[in-house]
Amino acid sequence: MGIRSRFITALLAVTTAVQGQVLLADSTFTIARQTWIVALPFEVSVDSASVLTFDAPTYTMKNRMAVQFYTGLRAGVDSLNRSGFDIQLVLAEHVEASNTYRLESNDFLVSYSPEVFMAHLDRQALCKGGECKIIGPFRGDASETLATLSTGIPVINPVSRKVDVTAKPYLIAAASHRTAEITRLAERAVAAQKMAPKSRTVLLMDGTSNDAAFLEAYAAAGGNTADIIQKNYQGSATLDASASAGVFTRIISLSDKVLVTARILNQLRPFEAAKTEFWTLGNVLSSSALDAQLLMRQPLVWSQVERLDYIQFRRLDALLFKAAQTTPGRWEWLGLDMAWFAAYMNEFVPNAFEGPRRIYLWKHLEGGGYYNQSALIYRYDRKNGVQAQWTPSVDYAAELDVQESSEEAPIEGIPHDQPIEERIP
Numbered sequence: 001m002g003i004r005s006r007f008i009t010a011l012l013a014v015t016t017a018v019q020g021q022v023l024l025a026d027s028t029f030t031i032a033r034q035t036w037i038v039a040l041p042f043e044v045s046v047d048s049a050s051v052l053t054f055d056a057p058t059y060t061m062k063n064r065m066a067v068q069f070y071t072g073l074r075a076g077v078d079s080l081n082r083s084g085f086d087i088q089l090v091l092a093e094h095v096e097a098s099n100t101y102r103l104e105s106n107d108f109l110v111s112y113s114p115e116v117f118m119a120h121l122d123r124q125a126l127c128k129g130g131e132c133k134i135i136g137p138f139r140g141d142a143s144e145t146l147a148t149l150s151t152g153i154p155v156i157n158p159v160s161r162k163v164d165v166t167a168k169p170y171l172i173a174a175a176s177h178r179t180a181e182i183t184r185l186a187e188r189a190v191a192a193q194k195m196a197p198k199s200r201t202v203l204l205m206d207g208t209s210n211d212a213a214f215l216e217a218y219a220a221a222g223g224n225t226a227d228i229i230q231k232n233y234q235g236s237a238t239l240d241a242s243a244s245a246g247v248f249t250r251i252i253s254l255s256d257k258v259l260v261t262a263r264i265l266n267q268l269r270p271f272e273a274a275k276t277e278f279w280t281l282g283n284v285l286s287s288s289a290l291d292a293q294l295l296m297r298q299p300l301v302w303s304q305v306e307r308l309d310y311i312q313f314r315r316l317d318a319l320l321f322k323a324a325q326t327t328p329g330r331w332e333w334l335g336l337d338m339a340w341f342a343a344y345m346n347e348f349v350p351n352a353f354e355g356p357r358r359i360y361l362w363k364h365l366e367g368g369g370y371y372n373q374s375a376l377i378y379r380y381d382r383k384n385g386v387q388a389q390w391t392p393s394v395d396y397a398a399e400l401d402v403q404e405s406s407e408e409a410p411i412e413g414i415p416h417d418q419p420i421e422e423r424i425p
Contacts, residue, residue: 034085036342037121038073039092039101039136039146040066044109059109065331066138068324069158072335073135075323080343087343092117094137099145114142118149127153133342140164140173147171147369154348158338165369172350173371174338174360179213180375181281181303182254186217188301188377188389189279192250193227199248204233204264210254233264241270250301252279258287265294273298282378299381301389306330308378308386310357312397333357356396 042061061067070091077087093102093109101117102109112120121127121134133154137143140160147155147168156172157163163173193201205211215225231237239251249271253264261284268278282304285295310333311317320328320336337355344353350370353360359374377389 033131034087034343035127035132036077036087036089037092037132037134037136038070038089039094039134040070041096041138042066042070042091042093044093044102068329068331069335069338071324072320072328072332072337073339074335075319075332076336076339076343078323079319080339085343094139094142096137096139096142099142114145114149118146118153121153122151133345135338135342143171143173144168152348154345156338156342158334163371165365165371167367168369169367170348171369172345173369174341174350174358176305176358176372176374177363179210179217180305180373182210182213183217183373184303184375184377185252185254185279185281185301186214186223187221188303189228189250189252190218190221190223193223196248199250200229200244201227202229202231202244202249202251204251204253204255205230206253206255206257206260207234208255210256214252214254233260239264239267239271241272244271244276246272246275248275248277250277250279254281256281256284258284258289261287262290262294265291265297268298269294271298277301296380296382299379301377301379303375303377305375306357307359307376309388309392309397313356314397316356316396354393 041063043063043066044059044061046059061070074089077085077089081087094100095102095111098111100111100113102111103117104110121132124132133156134146134150135156135158137146137157138159140157140163143155143157143160144164147165147170150170152170154170154172156174159175160173161175161178163171163175165171165173189201193199203211203214211230215228218228219225231239233253251264251268251271253261255261261280265278268276276298277300278298279301282302284290285300285302316336317328320332324332334357337357340355341350341353341360344351350360350362352362358372359376360372361374362370363373364370378386379389380386
């Protein structure tokens with residue numbers, strides 16, 4: 001099925017609590033063209049008000065993250081279908097505690113093992129023709145099990161960063177690999193060192209596996225690890241500013257501990273701010289435990305796996321707001337992002353893709369599946385503020401008209417496999 005190049009934000013209703021959604025029915029299930037089986041930990045229960053009636057039970061989904069993700073996914077699919085796609089969503093509940101799947105059969109929820117669940121899907125004719133995808137489960141090991149059992153249906157794990165795709169050719173890990181930020185920082189450090197050979201790169205070694213991952217990525221990017229000053233920063237270690245006097249120095253910390261980062265920032269006070277950069281992982285910078293004045297004293301360089309500029313995409317925000325009936329959060333955005341990526345993916349091979357929340361750049365293991373290796377670099381300094389060190393290929397923020405009369409207006413097409421360019425200041 002060809003993927004059209006225009007996505008429009010047609011707004012169709014998605015209920016706030018997503019109650020009464022028809023689950024995957026074992027007895028009447030017929031797969032239509034482009035069928036996505038959404039297998040998430042919904043935590044489905046029967047609405048108590050429907051127990052005392054003779055009507056079919058009404059189901060309520062209690063897992064907030066799953067519901068929010070599905071709300072964004074559904075909003076994206078509704079928009080795609082209004083633009084001419086033919087995508088059908090069918091739901092299965094993944095029960096994480098027992099790693100089973102619940103399907104609706106004759107108004108009752110029946111549990112199935114992963115083996116029976118996949119065998120049922122494999123019997124469908126369109127699944128054999130590559131028209132089906134499984135989105136979920138959230139847990140990496142559960143997705144690995146389904147992919148091992150699959151005989152041709154792609155299994156897309158949307159959120160776990162610890163998914164083993166080895167020897168699982170139908171497994172696609174859509175969330176960036178857990179070392180993606182470290183790899184991108186290492187590649188950036190190699191480029192920066194080559195541009196300024198007399199500068200110093202100091203890696204604060206905290207004894208974790210992040211140290212080895214950085215050094216390995218640095219060498220793989222063409223850098224000489226001998227150029228890195230590897231300083232043991234465990235326990236009560238301190239930083240010596242005198243060795244960096246008059247020399248441009250980048251201090252790199254790969255610790256994900258906020259208190260360690262706070263101690264580093266405090267010890268950077270004697271360093272010359274104009275000749276010092278602090279490099280770190282983005283997940284520690286949002287903590288309120290860090291002193292903002294110390295954080296912004298010298299330039300910052302950090303890596304993270306999700307875009308910062310998504311909040312500027314007002315039309316998409318309006319789409320999600322109408323679907324969720326509240327201010328959309330991270331999970332709604334990830335669901336919308338996944339809808340567009342899945343529509344853009346032809347059959348078994350994922351394409352490079354730039355979504356409004358995440359970037360998808362793939363590494364394929366021979367004989368195995370695909371995992372996302374993308375991460376984004378940002379830089380802050382007092383003069384220029386926060387600067388993205390990459391060039392978006394799609395300007396999602398260009399669509400600013402959110403009036404009701406403009407619901408049918410298309411969003412700009414998304415280029416196929418357009419590379420993401422690095423900007424090294």
